[in-house]
Amino acid sequence: MLPLETFKADVAIVGAGGAGLRAAIAAAELDPSLTVALVSKVYPMRSHTVAAEGGSAGVVQAHDSLQQHFDDTVTGGDWLCEQDVVDYFVAQCTPEMIQLEHWGCPWSRKEDGHVNVRAFGGMKIERTWFAADKTGFHILHTLFQTSLKYPSIRRFDEHFAVDLVVDEGRCRGVVALDIASGRFVLIEAGAVVIATGGAGRVFRENTNGGIVTGDGMSLAYRHGVPLRDMEFMQYHPTCMPGTGLLFTEACRGEGGLLTNKDGYRYLQDYGLGPPDPWPRKKAMELGPRDRLSQAFWHEDRKGRTVQTPHGSAVNLDLRHLGAKKLRERLPLICELAEEFLGIDPANSPIPVRPAVHYTMGGILVDGRTASPLPGLYAAGECSSVGIHGANRLGSNSLAELSVFGRVAGEEAARFARTARRDDNAALATQAGDAIALATAMVRRTDGTERLAALRREMAQSMEDGCGIFRTGPEMQATCDKLAELRERYARVRLDDVSTAWNTEWLNAIELGYQLEVAQAIAHSALEREESRGAHQRLDGFTQRDDVRFLKHTLAHRDGANAPKIGYGDVTITRSPPGTRAYGAAGEHAEAALGAAK
Amino acid sequence: MTVEPRHIEIEVLRYRPGTDAEPVWQSFRVPFLDDTSVLEGLQAIKDDQDGSLSFRWSCRMAICGSCGMMIDGVPRLACHTFLREFFPGKVRVAPLDHLPIERDLVVSAEDFVRKLEGITPWLVPREARTLAQGEHLQTPRQLEQFRQYAGCINCMLCYAACPQYGLDPEFIGPGLMALIHRYNEDSRDGARAERMELINAEQGVWSCTAVGYCSVVCPKHVDPANAVNQNKVNGALDWVKQRVGLKGASK
Amino acid sequence: MIPPVEAPRGRGYRRPMAGWWRRNPYFFWYMVREVTAVGVAVYALVLLAGVVCLARGEPAWNGWLAAMRSPVSIALHLLLLAGMVCHAWSWFDIMPKTMPMLFVGGKRVEASTITRAGWVVAVVAAIALYVVARMLRP
Numbered sequence: 002m003l004p005l006e007t008f009k010a011d012v013a014i015v016g017a018g019g020a021g022l023r024a025a026i027a028a029a030e031l032d033p034s035l036t037v038a039l040v041s042k043v044y045p046m047r048s049h050t051v052a053a054e055g056g057s058a059g060v061v062q063a064h065d066s067l068q069q070h071f072d073d074t075v076t077g078g079d080w081l082c083e084q085d086v087v088d089y090f091v092a093q094c095t096p097e098m099i100q101l102e103h104w105g106c107p108w109s110r111k112e113d114g115h116v117n118v119r120a121f122g123g124m125k126i127e128r129t130w131f132a133a134d135k136t137g138f139h140i141l142h143t144l145f146q147t148s149l150k151y152p153s154i155r156r157f158d159e160h161f162a163v164d165l166v167v168d169e170g171r172c173r174g175v176v177a178l179d180i181a182s183g184r185f186v187l188i189e190a191g192a193v194v195i196a197t198g199g200a201g202r203v204f205r206e207n208t209n210g211g212i213v214t215g216d217g218m219s220l221a222y223r224h225g226v227p228l229r230d231m232e233f234m235q236y237h238p239t240c241m242p243g244t245g246l247l248f249t250e251a252c253r254g255e256g257g258l259l260t261n262k263d264g265y266r267y268l269q270d271y272g273l274g275p276p277d278p279w280p281r282k283k284a285m286e287l288g289p290r291d292r293l294s295q296a297f298w299h300e301d302r303k304g305r306t307v308q309t310p311h312g313s314a315v316n317l318d319l320r321h322l323g324a325k326k327l328r329e330r331l332p333l334i335c336e337l338a339e340e341f342l343g344i345d346p347a348n349s350p351i352p353v354r355p356a357v358h359y360t361m362g363g364i365l366v367d368g369r370t371a372s373p374l375p376g377l378y379a380a381g382e383c384s385s386v387g388i389h390g391a392n393r394l395g396s397n398s399l400a401e402l403s404v405f406g407r408v409a410g411e412e413a414a415r416f417a418r419t420a421r422r423d424d425n426a427a428l429a430t431q432a433g434d435a436i437a438l439a440t441a442m443v444r445r446t447d448g449t450e451r452l453a454a455l456r457r458e459m460a461q462s463m464e465d466g467c468g469i470f471r472t473g474p475e476m477q478a479t480c481d482k483l484a485e486l487r488e489r490y491a492r493v494r495l496d497d498v499s500t501a502w503n504t505e506w507l508n509a510i511e512l513g514y515q516l517e518v519a520q521a522i523a524h525s526a527l528e529r530e531e532s533r534g535a536h537q538r539l540d541g542f543t544q545r546d547d548v549r550f551l552k553h554t555l556a557h558r559d560g561a562n563a564p565k566i567g568y569g570d571v572t573i574t575r576s577p578p579g580t581r582a583y584g585a586a587g588e589h590a591e592a593a594l595g596a597a598k
Numbered sequence: 599m600t601v602e603p604r605h606i607e608i609e610v611l612r613y614r615p616g617t618d619a620e621p622v623w624q625s626f627r628v629p630f631l632d633d634t635s636v637l638e639g640l641q642a643i644k645d646d647q648d649g650s651l652s653f654r655w656s657c658r659m660a661i662c663g664s665c666g667m668m669i670d671g672v673p674r675l676a677c678h679t680f681l682r683e684f685f686p687g688k689v690r691v692a693p694l695d696h697l698p699i700e701r702d703l704v705v706s707a708e709d710f711v712r713k714l715e716g717i718t719p720w721l722v723p724r725e726a727r728t729l730a731q732g733e734h735l736q737t738p739r740q741l742e743q744f745r746q747y748a749g750c751i752n753c754m755l756c757y758a759a760c761p762q763y764g765l766d767p768e769f770i771g772p773g774l775m776a777l778i779h780r781y782n783e784d785s786r787d788g789a790r791a792e793r794m795e796l797i798n799a800e801q802g803v804w805s806c807t808a809v810g811y812c813s814v815v816c817p818k819h820v821d822p823a824n825a826v827n828q829n830k831v832n833g834a835l836d837w838v839k840q841r842v843g844l845k846g847a848s849k
Numbered sequence: 850m851i852p853p854v855e856a857p858r859g860r861g862y863r864r865p866m867a868g869w870w871r872r873n874p875y876f877f878w879y880m881v882r883e884v885t886a887v888g889v890a891v892y893a894l895v896l897l898a899g900v901v902c903l904a905r906g907e908p909a910w911n912g913w914l915a916a917m918r919s920p921v922s923i924a925l926h927l928l929l930l931a932g933m934v935c936h937a938w939s940w941f942d943i944m945p946k947t948m949p950m951l952f953v954g955g956k957r958v959e960a961s962t963i964t965r966a967g968w969v970v971a972v973v974a975a976i977a978l979y980v981v982a983r984m985l986r987p
């Protein structure tokens with residue numbers, strides 16, 4: 002038995018996407034004498050930040066204001082946001098976007114050389130910075146290449162985190178598997194930042210890459226940190242049927258239309274109209290994502306959707322934009338449509354349907370990204386810092402990576418500087434246990450369950466029970482199914498018994514993470530007896546209930562049992578819960594508000 | 599509306615270190631529809647037939663750069679190559695050429711990443727600028743000057759395409775040269791001189807013999823051949839400037 | 850800063866490069882292109898021989914001309930001409946790759962335009978040369 006390899010770091014960061022890289026840079030800048038271990042199961046440029054398309058929010062226009070960004074965000078979140086955190090967030094967005102620009106991010110420009118901004122769903126005024134339709138790609142590569150400047154950042158590329166080590170109530174490091182060699186390493190640290198992204202892969206149809214499996218959420222969850230507001234899963238309304246690949250919201254920002262099988266702009270039937278003049282902010286196709294996904298669901302029930310080999314869809318009509326504008330502003334979209342569907346968007350509409358895209362909830366952290374476990378921080382999609390509430394606005398997520406990635410890096414660095422670092426024997430023992438647990442799966446010869454079968458059943462069940470619209474009995478069925486799958490998971494048998502580059506083994510560990518996160522989602526959803534934001538019910542709880550449920554859901558792990566669901570208060574400062582009004586209703590509401598002032 | 603799948607043979611080059619003395623071909627048959635990618639074919643093999651098949655993948659939309667492979671002898675992204683193209687024949691899938699095989703379809707990216715770290719691949723501003731001063735001004739025309747080269751997804755297809763890299767792995771290679779060029783052409787950057795030494799080295803542009811296949815296979819139309827060969831002119835001019843005593847680009 | 854010169858770390862199975870140019874039609878035609886450079890060099894030597902003969906006086910010059918008119922020579926010339934055309938084709942093809950981005954009237958000039966421009970200039974120059982040669986005949 003080989004001795005345990007150990008690496009001593011000051012800050013360990015798990016996940017090297019936008020948030021993880023920004024945290025690493027922040028820690029390195031705060032104190033270049035600290036060693037920052039950046040652990041990622043893929044090379045950083047493969048992180049899922051790379052797939053984000055549309056843009057990142059930051060107030061720049063003279064007629065825009067932080068107050069308006071705040072209002073749009075809190076309204077979009079259906080008042081489940083931590084308003085003090087949103088205040089901090091909107092004030093930091095623009096400086097962070099400028100910082101990215103200084104680091105080389107190729108933002109799209111106006112003729113005068115200033116950064117250009119565009120309209121995005123749910124936002125009253127244009128404030129979305131963009132780099133063609135590959136904003137996430139450019140942000141990620143800018144951050145990765147910039148991170149190479151700092152010699153104190155030590156990367157552990159293609160290292161898979163299998164556990165945290167926690168001693169005397171403090172997070173003390175990470176146990177990771179070197180994928181290529183099959184050897185484990187204990188990265189001992191003064192503070193740990195989790196930046197592992199969302200958990201969209203627990204659903205069948207999703208926009209996410211294969212790596213988005215809720216790893217970090219599960220790691221924190223297993224060590225007693227609650228997962229907050231997990232029931233709020235965002236469906237992106239315009240995705241490719243079958244693969245779930247994303248057609249960016251920017252299509253609609255540029256003036257794209259959604260029509261049903263009769264060529265009718267159906268969104269006007271769902272409180273988002275009138276259809277003209279077009280484009281118009283916060284109306285019709287520029288309404289918030291949850292409303293658009295819900296409208297699709299209704300159209301589908303009414304039989305007004307188009308049929309494709311991969312299920313029903315509606316039309317994303319970009320023809321009126323013209324070939325030139327399409328190539329210039331939406332090149333990635335044109336490519337996707339042509340290669341997968343054989344469609345030229347200049348000539349035909351693209352069939353689209355909603356697919357799971359973003360996890361609003363995550364690891365409970367405060368406004369400084371600190372989790373209840375001392376020494377453990379979280380930033381990015383894996384965290385619930387309180388800015389998205391029940392529904393996220395497009396372009397707030399990329400901004401979140403920079404704003405809270407920086408906070409997490411700085412806070413973790415400060416904590417690590419004063420953290421006590423003794424008693425490594427206890428850590429080594431814990432690491433040994435984690436390694437034994439992970440290795441047992443590969444050695445098991447008497448298993449009966451096939452990995453892919455469990456994964457497919459989980460994904461189908463989540464789609465059925467925790468979809469766009471939910472009912473008690475369906476959610477309960479999913480909860481029961483997940484309990485069964487967790488039990489069967491203990492009997493998984495792998496084809497691959499090697500230890501080097503055994504991706505089946507990694508997929509199996511990921512499935513373990515996914516099942517636990519899925520349970521947190523399903524049980525949180527079942528217990529929330531109201532409809533708010535992305536959590537919509539058809540079974541009597543069809544309205545928002547601010548009396549009982551103006552609260553955050555907290556899912557606590559309970560071993561092999563279902564999670565225990567509790568609740569936490571929402572911080573409301575300036576914006577008391579109101580009505581989310583879009584389209585004409587929204588315009589009337591704003592006019593009335595203006596007149597009242 | 600259910601469509602009946604057809605079936606196609608996928609032949610994969612396997613290699614298990616410690617078990618196989620050298621790579622061996624193994625055949626599988628998978629169901630497919632018109633929009634089924636080679637990647638999805640491999641996933642079907644791994645899920646339902648042989649879980650030990652290892653390959654990298656993530657985004658499924660040709661932006662993460664993970665799934666580069668030799669598909670019927672041509673470097674391509676598996677997620678963006680469709681099985682319909684090869685039917686009714688079989689399709690042969692092998693790891694990217696010129697790179698060492700770690701396992702099955704997984705090649706070593708170590709050389710690429712190590713070199714990436716050494717080419718000053720970050721913006722060195724011409725002059726210091728505070729956040730309060732706002733963004734650098736850059737016109738759409740100035741952005742156009744380097745935007746194409748900034749589109750590289752680090753998929754390494756160009757390294758699989760470059761026989762010079764295959765013959766001599768010391769060569770910096772097309773993709774990284776494109777990245778160097780991306781920064782040199784960015785109006786905000788001032789480190790052209792620092793990077794000239796890399797460009798003008800034997801393992802810089804001078805290992806390139808303008809085969810041009812790198813630009814043919816690049817899935818993001820970065821045109822690395824252009825980046826490399828443009829810099830032959832730059833490198834030569836710089837050499838002349840130095841000999842003549844003019845203020846050259848490099849030190 | 851030049852990246853470290855030592856070979857990449859040992860990990861992994863390295864496939865041999867032998868016969869690489871036969872694996873892909875693109876590489877085969879690249880090798881043909883490279884070989885045509887030999888043809889260019891050969892013809893330069895033939896022309897050099899002609900110049901030397903010219904300097905040596907009329908008998909030597911006539912001897913060279915006679916050799917050029919022999920059937921073997923004609924056959925060689927046709928082969929070399931084919932090689933030169935191939936060489937020119939591949940050269941004009943790769944020419945845009947050696948040039949920085951060109952903008953005319955705010956629009957990017959396509960690689961194909963540059964290639965075509967190269968051919969136009971080459972054909973015009975060849976025709977002009979032929980016309981001048983004819984005019985200079987005694």
